[in-house]
Amino acid sequence: MTSVDYNEIHSKIAEALPLSTMRLRRSLYAVMDFMLDYTLTPEELADYLRHGDDAQVQPLINFVLAALEAKSDVIEPDTDTAPSSKERLDWVLSQLGIAELKELVVDRFPQAEPIVIVEENFREWYTDDREQKNPNYWNDYVRVLSRNGWDAESIATVGDQARQVLRRLEDPTAEHYRSTRGLVVGYVQSGKTANFSAVTAKAIDAGYRLVIILAGTLKNLREQTQRRLDKEIFGREAILDGRDEDELTPRDIKSEVYFEGDQEWETPWNERGGTFLSHGAGYGQNGFPKLRRLTTSKNDYLSASGANPIVVLHADTDLPLHAAANLDKTPCLVDAGLF
Structure with a gap:
């Protein structure tokens, strides 16, 4: 040239x-x-x-x-x-x-902008080693953001924002229980969905096994948020939930809008234009828990058919649920419902 x-x-x-x-x-x-x-x-x-x-x-x-x-x-x-x-x-x-x-x-590495933090009195548990132990959902979300056109600096910023939130939550593997509350405020169109998606990804990686997202007060807003989470965090594996895509029953097809000729769904993740994330072969292995959606593209707790029941699987009953050996094998329940 x-x-x-x-x-x-x-x-x-x-x-x-x-x-x-x-x-x-x-x-x-x-x-x-x-x-x-x-x-x-x-x-x-x-x-x-x-x-x-x-x-x-x-x-x-x-x-x-x-x-x-x-x-x-x-x-x-x-x-x-x-x-x-x-x-x-x-x-x-x-x-x-x-x-x-x-x-x-x-x-050319990004330098994240400083984040305004009010609460500085917390017990440090979310160390660099802990964050790097099982960064599977976060790494997949980074790939989504990059495919969506985010530059490295923006990805680093949302990652640091999520990290600061996680640091101020409680360690899900701790033997004690301490209630933690907080509030993250963002302007309109300031990236709030990306922020809570990043927090969700890092929280699952850290051991949290129930994530509830208050997705709005209107049905269309809930469905919009559900779709974005399905595409960018939950992925094709969670949507299929063990079903063979080539052998869906009529009942299966009616259970999700994605199975009814949705053009974005029909383009695989590894093809150009694919938007529904696929987690790959490691999904469901230790430290990369399966996800179980309590709400779907069609149903939430206020819909006629309701949402999926909450069932917590206890892999090793000789150990408490919060033990790392259990959490590594326990599916994470995820919910995006109306409030």
Whole structure:
């Protein structure tokens, strides 16, 4: 290229480094050359990192941050570097073949805006180690936000906002009980849905097994919120709830609006234009609990047929429900109802 086209590089990197898979077996240059028939030189990539705007450099920065924070068992090839460590960052950049551009990459990492916090008197439990133990729902939500066009700085901001809320809640694995109340206030169109979605994702990862979202006072607002949560947090697996999509009964089809010719539902997550998240093979494993929707795209507690009953599964009855060994195997009940 005689002149660097930052928008074209943005498009090619987004295609070469999808957040749905953490594959770092080949350098970025090799992937773009062999898979996309597109030649990118180190000089052009450096210019892109120096002068591209935040939206233009988003695909590369988001991928590096996701790989930096991901659990080792979801990255290919295997690595013994710890998430969020200097060693992990060096490994990621080396695998991508851009180690010499480390300073430029780090300079483009987002700096989250400070958050206004009123309550500073709380017991610290949500440490970095705890947050990184099972970040499955949060990592999936990051992929959703990135696919929806969020830049790395905005994702970091909503992640930090959710982190500050979680820190001020109670540890769900603690033996004692302490009631915690709080209020998060946001302006109209300020990202409140993304905020409580991020809190939901991190809360499930931390061990909470009942999440109730007051989705509005009007039926259409509840359905709108339910759909967004189904697409971005709960995912296809929770909606299907063990049913085979190719063998739905007439009763199954009537149970969800998505099964009645919904165009967004009919586009798989791994295809271009897919909007309903799929959690993948790890869903339902220890630390990545299944979700059980108490409300659906059609039903909530005020509808004629009502919502699904609340049933708490106690995996090991010899241990209290709040024991980590139980919570890791216990499905999380999620509810988006009218109030």
